[in-house]
Amino acid sequence: MTRLADWVLGHRLLIALFWMAIAVGGAVTAPTTTDRLGYEFALPDQPAYETNQDILAETGNGGEDPLLLTAQGDGAAAAVTRAAEQVVRTAEGARVVTPDQADFLAADDTAVAVVYPRVTPGQEPYAAAVPAIEKVLENGAGDGPQVRLTGFELLTEGGESSGDRGVLAEVLLGGGGALLVLVLVFGSLLAGVPLLVAAVAILGTFLALLGLTGLTDVVFVVQYLVALIGLGVAIDYSLLLVTRWREELADGAENDQAVRTAMATAGHSVLFSGVTVAVSLAALVLVPLPFLRSIGFGGLLIPLFSVATVLTLVPALLSAFGPKLLWPRGTRARARSPFWTRVAKGVVHRRWPTIALTSVVLVLLALPVLGLSLGSPQLTGVSSSSPESRSLTAAVDAGVPVGVVRPVDVVVPADGDGEARDAAEELAGIDGVAGAVAPEGDGWQVGDQRLVQVYLAEDPASEDGRAALDRVRDAAPDADAVGGTAAEDVDFVGAVYGNIIWVVLAVVVVTFLLLAHALRSLWLPVKALVLNVISIAAAYGITVLIWQDGYGSDLLFGQEATGAVTAWVPIAAFAFLFGLSMDYEVFILSRMREAYDDHGRTDDAVVDGIAHTGRLVTSAALILFLSFVALATVPSIDVKILATTLALGILLDAVVVRGLLAPALVAVLGEANWTLPSPLARLLRVRRS
Structure with missing residues (x-):
């Protein structure tokens, strides 16, 4: 990292021109990129x-x-x-x-x-x-x-009047919130550096995304994730590097030397954090569905471009203009946060009560995930005050079967209308089916077969509705010839989550090895991974409470309970939350490791680590939270559910898990934190402590 810093400082103008060209190219081609994005959520072979x-x-x-x-x-x-x-x-x-x-x-x-x-x-x-x-x-x-x-x-999709929300509107919303937080953090022109870097990283990612669309189909959701998660991640990494540079400058270091020290310490954390995020997003690339793979590929570009810009453009800017950007605050800002110093000391002194209390809170928040139901929202979950919604709700309330909104299509072999009607009558007699019909005409012919429509008595996204759908598939002449979106939902869940454990295990193993190498420890990575599981489970539980069960969905979004969580949200949220949460863990643990290497005292290392990174992590989490709040304004219910999971998950993780539970566990583990068995050290090619 020191050699990279020296090279950057010697080629500042070249680096600035390179990223300027990338940004201009990304801005000019952005409309073409968005036009090439697809809207098909294909499930091949299902x-x-x-x-x-x-x-x-x-x-x-x-x-x-x-x-x-x-x-x-x-x-x-x-x-x-x-x-x-x-x-x-x-x-x-x-x-x-x-x-x-x-x-x-x-x-x-x-x-x-x-x-x-x-x-x-x-x-x-x-x-x-x-x-x-x-x-x-x-x-x-x-x-x-x-x-x-x-x-x-x-x-x-929010009704006919929802309009087409462009990605620029979401970026402006998220960027506005980020600017407010950065001004509060820096109180100087330095607040503009992370935003500038984030803009370059986002535009560069969009340029790469254009190339990706030439190789594979990319779903439209990627543009929002690239823009808003890119905004948060690039600012997070910039915050870490800039904050460390400012600390070194305040301690009396010369400007370029402060840049070199920041790169050698915080830059190292940025690199490993970015790689960790990329590894977690590889989970989506391994899923055998094209649109989730496209989200994974698009997501992989986010940390890669963020790391590249932060480790090159930020040191170049700080070297050229750093001291001038400190106006009007100067270097008076404290390296250690008094508030987080007090919090850390309190956690260390009351480590066991802290572990007990935070664990109880997280387990209670995670419990609703046991009742998680995957699928499209129920009709009640997309109802609103619009005339279109009221008229449909009134029809269902009057006795028209709710299954009419999402019919089940059954392809039956039939040489004439009589055979098709007989098949419809048989399907109509299934428990949970309100009716079935075999309309006449060419539009209802599928090759040499006929199309029968089946209307379930209960919402297809409900438990009773899914049970009735299973009975229809069992009774159909060909179980593989049953269509409709409700049947696709069932197949989707099986395709994505049938073997998901192997994908998750692969991500966990690779992440463990990366963290063990970066932290030179066995138990710190183990602790980090366990906390990630607990944190993500709590995020899922909150999502179930808000959306599936409806506690707060009306207040926050003006929507009733959906009765189900969109099937692709948990796997997408896992990939992003796993990586983003690990970002904060790397920031905190790296600083603790550095402090321990200086003085060899675990309790003091915990206090030093939290005192230096607590404000940074909470500020970064707040920026990401605001980015996801902006994402939640997209009219699509599916995107709102994903944004809710990410926003509340990242805030809960940063404050409760990383700010309280993680340091308490480090304090409890004591000297075991800093040990690395010889076989693992040889495998990772790192020196033992």
Whole structure:
């Protein structure tokens, strides 16, 4: 690291020009990058996905939840039937199920028609169809009941009026919060350095992301993760390096020497932290699903570019302009935080009560994860005060089966309409099924087979709904020919989590070896990994409480309980939280290790480590928290759930786990913290303490 520092200080202008070119290139090509991002969450080789793809290929629609036409009042069934017929005449290729084809679609002067328009590529599969259908409804409005357009697809994306939230808006929100925290931390122009570095790192990552889109499909969620997690991580690493440089400067070191010392100490931590984050994100690359792999690849770019910019651009800027950036505070800032010094001393003196209390809190927060239910949100979880949502909720309350929002498609062998109707009658008799229908027409033909729609009596995302879906799959002529999004959810959970333990173990082993090498210890990495498991479990538990069970979802987001946590959120949250939490552990333990090497006293090393890093870690965590709060403003329910897990998880980890529990455990372990068995030392090629 010292050689790198010397090289950087000798090539400051070259480094500045290089990163300027990268930033300009990333900014110019950013629109092209975002245009190349995909919106398909493919599940190759999974039966429900492959069935949906077959239906889509044959009919031009399907594989998505349908749009619904709803009406209330006298003549509701006739009104939605007429509207559906007009849609079929106007929208080429649309197929429908009306109340006259399935009487269970009408109840108590309320009726629903199921509409499958043609799907268009993009974030909203019915983007082209919705305006056309709305025009049909407007032109066909008469004296009868008003027919409204709704559907699960519209409600989960925040409704038609949600608008398209660009990634720039989220970055500005997160950046504004970060700037406020940095001003409070530095009180000088130095606050602009981490933001500048983060901007360069984000733009560089976007440039690399453009190249990645030429090699593989990249899902649109990556742009938000790159921008906001990149903002937080790059600022975290810059904070660590800049804070250490300022400490050395305040102790009387010459500017360039302060830079060299900061690189040799904090720079070493930044490097290992970045590698650790990258390793944790490799968990997603190993998952056999393209869109999760793309999140993993995109996520890998974040720490790599953040580390590269921080270890080159930051020392170059500090060498060239550092002392001038200290205005107006100068070097008067304290290296040790008085508040965190008191906290650390209190933890050391009361180590066992601290361990007991924080452990109880974390276990209580983690307990709800035992009831975790994975899948898409239930209808109640995406309901709102919009007319579209109210009309759909009113139809379900009136007796229209809730399964109409997410039908189950069953492909059956049939030479004629009679055989298809017989299959529908048999499926309709299954416990938990409200009704089934085999509509006539070319739009319901899949090759030489027919398509039967099954509507569950309970929400497909509920426990009873999933049990009914299992019975439908068991009773279907071909269990692998059952489609619909609910069936895809079940297959997704099996594909991702069936063998996830091996992926997690691989990440844990590699992370352990990295930490053991960096900290020259056996028990410090073990402790860090155990704490990570507890911390992530608590984050999952909080997410279950807020979203699945609804404690606070209405207050915070104006949403009722979803009844389930989006299936891909836990694995994505694990990858990011595991790496980001380990960042803070490396920051703290590295400083403790450095202090112990100086004086050989464990309790004093704990106090020194927390006193120097407590403010840094909490400030960095607050910046990431604000970034994830910005992410939570994205209209998509799925993204909100992920943002909640990340935001509360990172805050809980930094304050409770790393600020209290981790130092207490180090104090309890005593001299064992600093030992490294000879075989492991030889394997890692490090000297023993």
